Amino acid sequence: MIEFRNVWFKYDETEEYILKNINLVIEKGRIYSILGDNGSGKTTLIRHMNGLLKPTKGDVIVDEVNTRDIPISILSKKVALVFQYPERMFFSPTVEEEIKYTLINFGFEGKELDERTDYILKEFRLEDFRDRAPFSLSGGEQRRLSIAIAVSWDPDYIVLDEPTTGLDGEARKDLTSTIEKILNRRRTVIIVSHDLEYLFELSPHVILMNNGQIMFQGKFGELLENEDIVIKCGLSMPRISLLLHFLKRDGNLNNLKYNEILNLLLDKLRCTNYV
Numbered sequence: 436m437i438e439f440r441n442v443w444f445k446y447d448e449t450e451e452y453i454l455k456n457i458n459l460v461i462e463k464g465r466i467y468s469i470l471g472d473n474g475s476g477k478t479t480l481i482r483h484m485n486g487l488l489k490p491t492k493g494d495v496i497v498d499e500v501n502t503r504d505i506p507i508s509i510l511s512k513k514v515a516l517v518f519q520y521p522e523r524m525f526f527s528p529t530v531e532e533e534i535k536y537t538l539i540n541f542g543f544e545g546k547e548l549d550e551r552t553d554y555i556l557k558e559f560r561l562e563d564f565r566d567r568a569p570f571s572l573s574g575g576e577q578r579r580l581s582i583a584i585a586v587s588w589d590p591d592y593i594v595l596d597e598p599t600t601g602l603d604g605e606a607r608k609d610l611t612s613t614i615e616k617i618l619n620r621r622r623t624v625i626i627v628s629h630d631l632e633y634l635f636e637l638s639p640h641v642i643l644m645n646n647g648q649i650m651f652q653g654k655f656g657e658l659l660e661n662e663d664i665v666i667k668c669g670l671s672m673p674r675i676s677l678l679l680h681f682l683k684r685d686g687n688l689n690n691l692k693y694n695e696i697l698n699l700l701l702d703k704l705r706c707t708n709y710v
Contacts, residue, residue: 437461437484437514437592442493444479452491453479455647461625463591466618468626468634468655471644472669477627480644481594484625485514498591512541515590519597521581522570530572530580531556531565534587541588551587559583559613575606582613586622593617594625599633607633631665632673643668 437460444454454476461467471477482488483495486507495502497513518524527533534552543551556562559579564572569580578598585593598610614637617624628634634641634655641658643651645668651658658665662672 436463436496436498438496439480439483440494440496442483442490442495444483444488444491453647454483454490457493457649459642459649459652461592461623463623464618464621466614466624466626466637466639467642468628468637468639469642469644470629470631470634470658470668470670472629475644475668476647477644478596479647481516481596481625481627484510484592484594485516486510487516511590512588513590514592514594515585515588516594517581517585517596517598519600521577524581524584525569525577528568529566530561530569533569533580533584537584537587543588555583555587558616559586573606574601575603575609578602578606578610579613582617586617586620589620590622592623592625594627596627597629598626599628599630611636629670631659631670635673643670645669 439457439459442454442457443452445452457480469477469480479488483490483502484497486502486505489495489503497510502510525533527536531552534555535548538548538551556565559582561576561580561583564576564580569577572580582593582595582598595614599607602610614624614626624639626634626637626639638655641651641653641655642649643658643664650668651661651664659672665672
């Protein structure tokens with residue numbers, strides 16, 4: 436469990452606080468999303484999870500240990516951070532060597548190193564790319580590799596910072612499949628995002644931030660019932676939630692045929708400039 440207890444943070448005494456009285460609990464084996472517009476404090480928040488930043492006031496507790504009391508090298512074994520731009524994680528000439536480089540740093544060697552590398556390549560469908568240069572992969576493939584690197588040493592928490600950046604429709608589906616594999620391993624996934632459209636299918640527990648404060652915590656569906664706060668925090672409602680809103684507002688549509696319902700919804704969406 437990761438727990439924030441009355442956490443305040445600023446980089447310098449002369450600056451304003453970037454995080455303001457943050458209290459939250461992240462449990463193991465679940466999927467979470469930290470939402471917010473640019474500058475809301477999302478990235479600063481997640482950098483406290485693996486000790487890259489320490490609170491100015493308050494405490495961050497990871498599996499009952501205060502992050503002030505243990506080095507980043509130990510925390511990073513528990514909490515893996517996948518950068519928004521995956522290429523920033525690449526150092527080696529081939530995909531296979533990227534994975535081995537990370538595993539070696541975490542103490543894997545010999546037969547265990549080779550077996551673990553082969554397992555990760557297979558698990559994340561990277562076997563055909565093992566001899567390819569990471570920078571020669573597509574955007575979606577690079578994203579998959581960056582997550583595979585983070586998962587390779589089996590951390591308890593995997594934090595994905597804006598993972599949908601630059602991904603097309605197929606790559607987004609591939610990302611969802613990868614996230615589901617991590618959840619099947621009973622690990623915690625934390626997605627930092629402002630993309631409610633993508634998160635709709637995953638339906639995570641959400642933490643909505645604005646100006647360094649938590650504005651909402653709860654189920655994704657509950658957030659969509661609070662359109663005012665979503666918009667206030669600089670985000671856009673997903674299109675599917677607008678469809679549900681139209682259905683509720685227009686009452687009983689049971690007597691309409693499928694095509695009639697579809698046309699009605701399309702008309703409504705055109706009025707809101709979504710199609």
